[in-house]
Amino acid sequence: MMNILVVEDEPGIHKFLKQGLEEEGYAVDVADDGHQGLALATGKSYHIMLLDWMLPGMSGLEICKQLRERHIDTPIIFLTAKDTIQETIEGLQAGANDYIKKPFSFEELLERIRVQLRNVKVSTESIIIENIKIDLNAHQVFKDEVEIHLTQKEFELLVFLIRNQGKVCTRKDIIEQVWDIHFDYDTGVIDVFVNGIRKKLDLDKETGFLQTIRGIGYLVR
Amino acid sequence: MMNILVVEDEPGIHKFLKQGLEEEGYAVDVADDGHQGLALATGKSYHIMLLDWMLPGMSGLEICKQLRERHIDTPIIFLTAKDTIQETIEGLQAGANDYIKKPFSFEELLERIRVQLRNVKVSTESIIIENIKIDLNAHQVFKDEVEIHLTQKEFELLVFLIRNQGKVCTRKDIIEQVWDIHFDYDTGVIDVFVNGIRKKLDLDKETGFLQTIRGIGYLVR
DNA sequence: TTTGTATGATGAATATTTTAGTAGTAGAAG
DNA sequence: CTTCTACTACTAAAATATTCATCATACAAA
Numbered sequence A, B: 001m002m003n004i005l006v007v008e009d010e011p012g013i014h015k016f017l018k019q020g021l022e023e024e025g026y027a028v029d030v031a032d033d034g035h036q037g038l039a040l041a042t043g044k045s046y047h048i049m050l051l052d053w054m055l056p057g058m059s060g061l062e063i064c065k066q067l068r069e070r071h072i073d074t075p076i077i078f079l080t081a082k083d084t085i086q087e088t089i090e091g092l093q094a095g096a097n098d099y100i101k102k103p104f105s106f107e108e109l110l111e112r113i114r115v116q117l118r119n120v121k122v123s124t125e126s127i128i129i130e131n132i133k134i135d136l137n138a139h140q141v142f143k144d145e146v147e148i149h150l151t152q153k154e155f156e157l158l159v160f161l162i163r164n165q166g167k168v169c170t171r172k173d174i175i176e177q178v179w180d181i182h183f184d185y186d187t188g189v190i191d192v193f194v195n196g197i198r199k200k201l202d203l204d205k206e207t208g209f210l211q212t213i214r215g216i217g218y219l220v221r
Numbered sequence C: 001t002t003t004g005t006a007t008g009a010t011g012a013a014t015a016t017t018t019t020a021g022t023a024g025t026a027g028a029a030g
Numbered sequence D: 001c002t003t004c005t006a007c008t009a010c011t012a013a014a015a016t017a018t019t020c021a022t023c024a025t026a027c028a029a030a
Helices: A011-023 A034-043 A060-069 A085-093 A106-121 A152-163 A171-177 A189-201 B011-023 B034-043 B060-069 B085-093 B106-124 B152-163 B171-177 B189-201
Strands: A003-007 A027-031 A048-051 A076-080 A098-101 A126-129 A132-135 A140-143 A146-148 A168-170 A210-213 A217-220 B003-007 B027-031 B048-051 B076-080 B098-101 B126-129 B132-135 B140-143 B146-148 B168-170 B210-213 B217-220
Touching: A003 A011, A003 A034, A011 A027, A027 A034, A034 A060, A048 A060, A048 A106, A060 A076, A060 A085, A076 A085, A076 A106, A085 A098, A085 B106, A098 A106, A106 B085, A126 A152, A132 A152, A152 A171, A152 A189, A152 A217, A168 A171, A171 A189, A171 A217, A189 A210, B003 B011, B003 B034, B011 B027, B011 B106, B027 B034, B034 B060, B048 B060, B048 B106, B060 B076, B060 B085, B076 B085, B076 B106, B085 B098, B098 B106, B126 B152, B132 B152, B152 B171, B152 B189, B152 B217, B168 B171, B171 B189, B171 B217, B189 B210
Parallel strands: A003 A027, A003 A048, A048 A076, A076 A098, B003 B027, B003 B048, B048 B076, B076 B098
Antiparallel strands: A126 A132, A132 A140, A140 A146, A168 A217, A210 A217, B126 B132, B132 B140, B140 B146, B168 B217, B210 B217
8 A cells, every 4th residue: 555645734724635646545644833843754654745834843844854854755746825837846856756736637737746756666665676676565475486585675776776777786885884884894794694595595606696896885687 | 858659640739749849858759640550659769648548449448458478568547438447447548547538637737747757767777878888877978788797986977967068067967076186287197097988888989979078078978 | 492684714816017028119320 | 222229019927815605503583
């Protein structure tokens, strides 16, 4: 199930959106001031966020910028009365994915939400790569339909690498993003865990999809 | 270096878009009827496409649907006078990524194009020169679609030289930028690595794009 | 205890640099 | 025009350095 964060202070729209979106089957969280919005956005994982611009506490624009700075790439749609071209551009430059002016058609909003979800859908729910299936919700990994138990860190590492499919992840990237260590990149942990994953999933060092890029890091093909 | 396909029949808008986008540094192809548009869209690879809805031959909506059916996932922005909510939804459902109603602001269009390009950019960082393709994300090099393994330093050197395409890189430049050595420019390393690259990529000393400039350094044509 | 996570040591594989011999080039002198 | 000389580049192979996989083990949390 897809979950949506709505940050909106006007009680009328607030209620209308929550009800309308829930009827469509989305799980909706609502925040009615900027700080609460940012806190929810950073603390929990959403599939998409709808932001008003003018909010008590902190503006939607500011929330958007801060999220992008922290590399939280959840799609953001602005939903605002600020309707000039200049403001639209500013909102999009801040990192938003779409910008809808009030008053808006709920049907169009729904469709624009779906457009954004099309892009992320692939990377939520579950990922399949070769004979490996990864269920991101259940935190389960299957190899040829047989469940393979990965530990927490092994799972996180695998997901991180697969999410960056096609990009080389440097050791620094990995240690920062997966272990959240921002100094001393020089432990052998990564090697050990990669090794563990390869062993459990029976991935060949040479031919498997999880490749070593010597001197740099690792890459999922 | 992004290229855009514009499918639009009205000569005025047609010209205006081509010129405006080219001024922004995009490579623009224009088609003025539906069939030609589809042919270009399927035959060549674009980073983004702008489609009018009403077109002679085949509608933009139809083009969009056909492309999605063939799993061509290039971002599509509709740019059309069809301005009802119902039509907007129909356009987005057909697989478009954004829908802009005429008359539109060129500045806003530019920004919305950038939004779409943000998504693809990551996977598009590659350089092609003759029959050699260099994927900067995956750190991979292909010659005639076959992967050639270069070591870290070989890769760095090649990228450095290619990034300075057309400019002669002196030995000093190279040793400073690629090796980060700021004294003792007189080792034979560069020669050795150039030699290695030429060998692996099968570049002829005389005719290949990686040329020796005697007494100075090297040059990529 | 059991399970998950991190560290350190080892050796093998691979990358980088140095060295040295060969070959090619340009300018000067015969 | 040829030959000599000094210089520069090319190449292979040897020497050195780095990186990774693996194992054993230690520590921490459940």
